Amino acid sequence: MPELPEVEVVRAGLEPAVTIALITGVEVFDQRSLKRHAPAAGDFETLLTGDRMLAAVRRGKFLWFPLSSGAALVTHLGMSGQVLLREPGTAENGLLRIRLSIEHPRLGEYWVNFVDQRIFGSMAVDTLLPTPDARAGGYSGPGLERGWPPATQPAGALAASALAATAGPITAQEEAPAWLAAVPSQVAHIARDPLDPAFDDRAFFAALKRKNTGIKRAMLDQTLVSGIGNIYADEALWAAKIHYAQPTASLSPRSARLLLTEIRLVLTKALAEGGTSFDATYVNVNGASGYFSHSLNVYGQQGKPCPRCGTLIVRESFMNRGSHFCPKCQRVRN
DNA sequence: CTTTCGCCCTGAGTGC
DNA sequence: TGCACTCAGGGCGAAA
Numbered sequence: 070m071p072e073l074p075e076v077e078v079v080r081a082g083l084e085p086a087v088t089i090a091l092i093t094g095v096e097v098f099d100q101r102s103l104k105r106h107a108p109a110a111g112d113f114e115t116l117l118t119g120d121r122m123l124a125a126v127r128r129g130k131f132l133w134f135p136l137s138s139g140a141a142l143v144t145h146l147g148m149s150g151q152v153l154l155r156e157p158g159t160a161e162n163g164l165l166r167i168r169l170s171i172e173h174p175r176l177g178e179y180w181v182n183f184v185d186q187r188i189f190g191s192m193a194v195d196t197l198l199p200t201p202d203a204r205a206g207g208y209s210g211p212g213l214e215r216g217w218p219p220a221t222q223p224a225g226a227l228a229a230s231a232l233a234a235t236a237g238p239i240t241a242q243e244e245a246p247a248w249l250a251a252v253p254s255q256v257a258h259i260a261r262d263p264l265d266p267a268f269d270d271r272a273f274f275a276a277l278k279r280k281n282t283g284i285k286r287a288m289l290d291q292t293l294v295s296g297i298g299n300i301y302a303d304e305a306l307w308a309a310k311i312h313y314a315q316p317t318a319s320l321s322p323r324s325a326r327l328l329l330t331e332i333r334l335v336l337t338k339a340l341a342e343g344g345t346s347f348d349a350t351y352v353n354v355n356g357a358s359g360y361f362s363h364s365l366n367v368y369g370q371q372g373k374p375c376p377r378c379g380t381l382i383v384r385e386s387f388m389n390r391g392s393h394f395c396p397k398c399q400r401v402r403n
Numbered sequence: 404c405t406t407t408c409g410c411c412c413t414g415a416g417t418g419c
Numbered sequence: 420t421g422c423a424c425t426c427a428g429g430g431c432g433a434a435a
Binding site: 101104147148149164185186187188189280281282286388389 | 405406407408409411412413414
């Protein structure tokens with residue numbers, strides 16, 4: 070279920086601990102979690118062991134960790150994935166699929182545990198390709214040309230102390246690292262997300278005009294715009310008063326602009342709340358914990374009154390998932 | 404080419 | 420109490 074805000078909470082939590090951390094060991098407990106790792110790239114464990122992670126980067130729901138070898142460790146949480154930072158020796162449950170042992174020059178030794186109940190997520194070592202527009206491939210934390218400032222900073226003693234241990238913002242005099250304007254090959258087809266400063270609003274609107282499909286399908290199409298999942302799609306559509314099946318080509322410029330604004334708003338709000346629910350006690354970088362379920366207006370609210378007009382929220386089956394909407398506020402227009 | 408469908412996967416929840 | 424069944428949905432390959 071993690072969407073952009075939840076994945077960003079994970080990224081931000083991992084960033085201090087993995088930046089400049091040496092991978093001293095790799096254990097794969099379930100090969101199915103390597104389904105996105107191309108065997109031709111080489112043995113997963115061998116490729117990683119002895120390598121150093123340089124940063125934590127995110128585009129949409131994809132996470133990757135550029136390596137000193139020039140490759141990148143790509144991580145997708147799927148539906149139920151978590152990346153947990155643990156003290157070595159900590160017991161984990163049976164859903165542990167992959168473990169990296171890492172050694173940070175300041176913070177010491179840690180385990181990076183990839184836990185995934187349903188195995189929709191994965192890890193893979195992949196090559197980095199330059200971005201066509203030479204802009205940053207994704208968001209990798211605050212700093213010049215590294216992306217946009219996050220809504221909140223992760224709290225927690227480890228995170229706070231680690232910030233001082235990581236490299237500072239890139240200054241204009243410094244040369245950008247090679248991994249900055251690059252993206253893993255398996256993420257190259259994924260569009261930039263709506264919070265990416267390099268996201269092209271006009272190109273997005275133009276694509277909506279060209280498409281022959283419903284607006285929610287388009288919102289969930291990660292090659293068009295990334296980071297949006299079922300929950301925030303429903304929330305943004307409700308906020309913009311648009312029906313999920315409204316044909317994209319029929320959206321007025323005004324509606325399309327409003328929708329993009331509401332998408333950004335709902336993601337930003339979730340990001341802020343996810344940041345505040347950051348669990349600092351054991352630096353649990355937990356994709357599920359960041360959800361702001363108390364703030365949901367329509368998702369999972371079927372049978373309850375619409376917060377805007379009081380009409381009962383309806384849930385319809387759509388694309389093998391649920392679509393939640395207000396039948397009065399959100400009607401298909403022509 | 405574009406668009407849609409069906410599969411992957413398993414713990415939690417439900418009904419009998 | 421136990422068991423069969425349904426549900427959740429991100430991404431991708433196949434089908435239409």
